[in-house]
Amino acid sequence: MTLRRWRLPLVAVLPCLTLAGIGWWCWPGQPAPVPLHLVAGTVHAALLTPDEASRLAGTTLVSGPRSNQPPAAMTASASKCAVAVGPATQSVYGHEWTAFLSATYQDAGGTGAYTVNQVIGVFPDHAKAGAAFRTLTTGLTRCPSSTRTDQAGRTSKWTYTTDTATSTVVGWTAMQDAGEGWACYHQARLKGESILQVTVCEAGSGQPAATRIAGALTGKVSG
Template sequence: MRRRVRALRHWRLLLAAVVPCLVLAGIGWWVWPQQPTGLPPHIAEGTVQADLLGPDSVSRLAGTTLVPGPQSNRPHAPLTVAPSECAVAAGPTTQSVYGQAWKAFLSATYQDAGGSGAYTVNQVIGVFPDGEKAAAAFRTLTDGLTKCPSSTVTDQAGRTAKWAYTARAPFTVVVAWKAAQDSAANWACYHQARVTGTSLVQVAVCQAGDGAPTTSRIADELAGKVTG
């Protein structure tokens, strides 16, 4: 019984630290406004909303039940980070990477059915006017990842979190990396970004354990849907 109480206390403390820090991992949904609830909007073919993988598809790929969380139709402002050259690594889905040149953007987060934030999947689609601008944003991302092995990020409430970044050598249009939160019991966010046509798409899976295989599966399916 005592072991169960200690384990429960440990898990609650972990969640208390992890949930506010999802934005600090570059996921960003924690400070983004949520879409209004109500009737589902009409989704027009060929839009970023139509390209997004639905909760059922992502749940199938992740092997766990996920429900829709917040969405945003614009990149969040750059994060407050030290050292300053880590702005891209700390905020890969923010304006630090996507800038202002995009013509369509959507970031959507799905989370565990309990809403605890212990397991989240984030999809980002940024559509640019042409392939050159999409490739330039991808280079900004990969260049930023190489400059930053670790950082300290401060959120809007003044809370700080330390992160370590491990990136694989990027291919021409694909890069994968891990953002591990310091002292968070093996909890980390696994990222993958790809250029497809005029779009820069990203997937991040945040969990305790190895989320890299799930990230790749979701990124494969998302990139296959994106036509822009």
């Protein structure tokens, strides 16, 4: 599948598409505005605005879907790959979180050629956040590749490569097979009682932008 053919159906099915674990929700019809700011107990967290993310990504981004709860786990070709195909879903965040916020931005042209997703999940304590973070890192090691089924029933094959792995940071790439370079660059960080994730999807090298945005997002979280 060429990049051109990938972008065209992306625009057509954007409302219900999930790209390698990004929580896409119906783009044109959010039932109610979800703020970019949350407070859970003593934890303060705020997502980057589209303007802030645009400066770090080096391209103009506009606001898209937001959610205040993780989507359901996605369908993978093997159950061990549930985390790899849906790192921002219930496969990682489960049901013990106390606050959750996700926002997706896309290129200003609306082509879906560039997307940025930010996620913050807050847990009751550091132990529960750490357990969820280990679920993420362990799940990534178990799945080098998988065929993913999206919310509309379409399938695509992805290959996963981890490039950074510490007790508090993990970075990895999800590359779509036969996608002519289309990939999603992920970085997740554990900070206090929170797990943060940033994903940049593009047909190019989105890793530097993902790292910059994740660093800025981490700086906005305190606990």
